[in-house]
Amino acid sequence: MKLVRSxxxxxxxxxxxxxxxxxxxxxxxxxxxxxxxxMSFDRDPVSSAYIHHVYEAREGxxxxxxxxxxxCGCN
Amino acid sequence: MHRRRVIRPFGAPAIRPFAWxxxxxxxxVSGASPAGxxxxxxxxxxxxxxxxxxxxxxxxxxxxxxxFAGKFSASANYYIDKVSSASIDVVTTASPYDEERTQxxxxxxxxxxxxxxxxxxxxxxxxxxxxxxxxxxISQDLFGDLTTISLGYSxxxxxxxxxxxxxxxDTIKRQHYRLGISQILTQNLLLGFSYETITDExxxxxxxxxxxxxxxxxxAGYSYEPEIYPRTRTSDAGALRLRYYxxxxxxxxxxxxxxxxxxxxxxxxxxxxxxxPLNDAITxxxxxxxxxxxxxxxxSDLFAYEQFANFIARDKELSSFDSTTFxxxxxxxxxxxxxxxxxxxxxxxxxxxIFFDYKDFRDLRQPGLTPGTEPLYEFDADVVQxxxxxxx
Numbered sequence: 001m002k003l004v005r006s007x008x009x010x011x012x013x014x015x016x017x018x019x020x021x022x023x024x025x026x027x028x029x030x031x032x033x034x035x036x037x038x039m040s041f042d043r044d045p046v047s048s049a050y051i052h053h054v055y056e057a058r059e060g061x062x063x064x065x066x067x068x069x070x071x072c073g074c075n
Numbered sequence: 076m077h078r079r080r081v082i083r084p085f086g087a088p089a090i091r092p093f094a095w096x097x098x099x100x101x102x103x104v105s106g107a108s109p110a111g112x113x114x115x116x117x118x119x120x121x122x123x124x125x126x127x128x129x130x131x132x133x134x135x136x137x138x139x140x141x142x143f144a145g146k147f148s149a150s151a152n153y154y155i156d157k158v159s160s161a162s163i164d165v166v167t168t169a170s171p172y173d174e175e176r177t178q179x180x181x182x183x184x185x186x187x188x189x190x191x192x193x194x195x196x197x198x199x200x201x202x203x204x205x206x207x208x209x210x211x212x213i214s215q216d217l218f219g220d221l222t223t224i225s226l227g228y229s230x231x232x233x234x235x236x237x238x239x240x241x242x243x244x245d246t247i248k249r250q251h252y253r254l255g256i257s258q259i260l261t262q263n264l265l266l267g268f269s270y271e272t273i274t275d276e277x278x279x280x281x282x283x284x285x286x287x288x289x290x291x292x293x294x295a296g297y298s299y300e301p302e303i304y305p306r307t308r309t310s311d312a313g314a315l316r317l318r319y320y321x322x323x324x325x326x327x328x329x330x331x332x333x334x335x336x337x338x339x340x341x342x343x344x345x346x347x348x349x350x351x352p353l354n355d356a357i358t359x360x361x362x363x364x365x366x367x368x369x370x371x372x373x374x375s376d377l378f379a380y381e382q383f384a385n386f387i388a389r390d391k392e393l394s395s396f397d398s399t400t401f402x403x404x405x406x407x408x409x410x411x412x413x414x415x416x417x418x419x420x421x422x423x424x425x426x427x428x429i430f431f432d433y434k435d436f437r438d439l440r441q442p443g444l445t446p447g448t449e450p451l452y453e454f455d456a457d458v459v460q461x462x463x464x465x466x467x
Contacts, residue, residue, distance in 0.1 A: 024219025030262045033320040038350045038358065041257070041267050041316060046119040046138040046152070047425060047460055054125060054458055058431065060368050060392050061334035061342040063271030064312035066255055 042066075111189045111216040113148040116141050116467040127429065127456020129161040134175075141467065146187065152180040163391075163452055167439045168285060168299060176201040189216040193227070203282075206233040212253070227253035237282040247277035267316035275308045286389040287439075288378040289446060296446040300381060302388050304373075310336035314344075325351040339372035340393065348402070355411070360404035360425075370395040376437050377447050391452065395434040402427045410465075420465045427458040 026034070033039065042048050052065045117140050124133040134155035142148045154177070161171040180197040195210035212227030231249035256268040280302050290298035314332035321327060330346040348362035371393040373386035404425040410417055430453070437449040 022218045024221050026221060026259050026262055028220070031259070033263050034259055034265060036320065036324070036326075038324070038326045038352060039265060039318050039320055041265070041318065044119070044423065044462070044464065046121050046136055046464075047423070047462060049152075050121065050123050050136060050460060051425075051427065051458065054427075054429075055366075058392060058429075058456075059342070059366055059398065060336075060340040060371070061312060061332070061344065061366075062310060063251070063253075063273050063334070064269040064314040064332055066253065066269050066271075 111186070111191075111220060113142050113146075113184060113186050113191075114140055114150075116148075118465045118467060119462055121460055121462035124459045125456060127458075128163060128431070128454040129166065131159045132156050136462075146185060148184040148186075150180075150182040150184075152178075152182075154178040154180070163438065163440070163454075164284065169283065174201060189220070190214070195229075203236045203238050204233065206231060208232075208249070210251075214255075221259045223255075223257040225253070225255040227251070227255075229253075233277070235278050235282060240282075243282065245278035247275060247279065249276075250274045263320040265318040267314075267318070269312075269314045269316075271312050273308075273310045273312075277306060279306060279308055280304045281390065284388075284390055286375070286378055286387045287446075288381050288383060290381070295442070297377065298381070300387075302390065303386050304388060305338065305386055308337055310334065310340075325349065338393070340368065340370065342366060342368040356408045358406040358408075360402065360406070362400070362402035362404075364400040364402070366398045366400075368394075368396055370435060374435075376435050389436075391433060391436040394436040396432060396436065397434075398429055398431045400427050400429045416467055418466045420463065423460070423462050423464065425460040425462075429456045429458065430454075431456070 037043055056062050056065075117138075119136075119138045121136040121138075122133070123136060125131065134157045136152065136154045138150065138152045140148060140150040156176040157173075158175065159171070159173045165171055176199060178197065178199040180195065182193065182195045185192040185194075191214050193210070193212040193214070195208075195212075197206075197208045197210075199206040208229055208231035210227065210229040212225060214223055214225035216223050229249070229251035231247070231251075233247040233249070235245045235247065237243040250273070252272045254268075254270045256266075258266040258268075260266050284302050285299040286302055287297045287299050289296065292298075312332060312334045314330060316328065316330045318326055318328045326349070328346075328348045328350070330344070332342075332344040334340070334342040334344070344364070344366045346362065346364040348360065350358065350360050352358045371388060373384060374388045374390070374393040375383075376389060376394070378384075378387060402425065404423065406421050406423045409420040409422055411419055413419060433452045436452050437447070438452040439449055441449065
């Protein structure tokens with residue numbers, strides 16, 4: 001819990017202070033591979049939600065199964 | 076004869092019936108796209124089937140997502156589990172049963188610049204368990220859109236009842252805290268990181284399950300008594316994912332997840348997969364997943380005597396075991412030129428074969444053996460998904 005809060009705070013602070021100063025090292029026009037659907041962490045949400053459902057029913061572990069809420073960042 | 080149900084296949088996993096499921100459903104209706112872009116308009120109709128260990132579960136899942144007003148995306152999911160169970164627990168301590176669970180989920184995304192706000196609600200109902208979950212999340216693209224950070228929180232309230240016992244009713248309060256990072260490392264390499272803390276408070280048992288203990292007065296050499304779990308549980312899970320675009324059009328992915336909780340369950344999950352488009356129409360997928368778990372502190376297959384400790388469990392999902400999954404999937408593109416309001420579509424078939432190998436959960440179906448010397452339990456499961464997707 002503390003780790004989540006610390007990481008979240010640190011990332012937000014980093015974002016606030018650094019977002020404007022860091023030069024993207026992969027330019028938007030260099031992201032065609034990253035933007036390919038086969039590179040998606042969660043290409044079919046209806047399917048991945050179901051299989052996580054199966055695993056969490058059969059296993060003791062839970063959580064951190066998401067796709068990090070992110071994608072290619074290539075808009 | 077004393078007859079009672081023991082397990083609900085997907086409903087009563089390690090801890091509590093469907094409490095864990097609702098946030099997963101919310102994950103399906105919450106956007107998994109970059110923060111600066113609304114998720115695609117899309118409709119999915121899925122049929123799912125699970126068959127293994129004497130349990131069959133099948134049903135539909137329908138997910139629809141649509142943008143409106145330029146800044147919003149709404150989604151809805153309808154999901155059913157139709158269960159028919161004669162699992163190892165049911166065969167040894169109860170009677171087979173059928174039941175059904177229905178779940179509705181709604182989601183709304185709001186996009187503003189590079190920020191996205193997600194709201195979600197989900198409701199799951201069955202004859203002895205009701206769960207409702209509210210969820211909120213926020214994500215932002217940073218560093219020239221190379222990085223996406225997301226934070227999320229879910230609050231769930233469940234009501235647990237027990238069939239045949241009108242006097243029993245209890246509650247569970249659940250809270251999820253999520254952090255996610257998606258990072259473009261190179262032109263061909265993506266990294267994802269997830270961290271999630273979950274706290275539960277309330278009646279975390281399955282109300283139908285029992286433990287066994289040595290009992291010389293019983294012909295079998297053992298007897299049963301109800302499980303007793305702690306009323307609180309906190310878990311932490313962290314996962315790292317990599318996705319790599321190969322020199323030709325195909326992708327490799329790796330994943331590792333580490334899990335621990337206050338019941339002393341610890342597990343590691345490894346996964347590696349390969350996605351290969353054969354041509355514009357057909358995409359193939361293969362995956363291997365390994366899972367290894369250490370048991371809960373208060374788990375035992377056979378306790379030495381009745382009321383052995385304050386907390387006692389014989390739920391095999393709390394035992395030490397390994398599971399291995401092999402997956403094959405194929406996706407076939409349909410309507411490449413579109414049709415009316417549909418831009419394109421796909422038909423998909425995904426098959427997972429899972430093998431479970433228990434280290435300290437014994438198979439009691441063979442009578443006459445000395446308690447504690449029965450063979451260890453193992454089983455295979457086939458999980459099939461057939462779904463059609465339309466991009467609108």
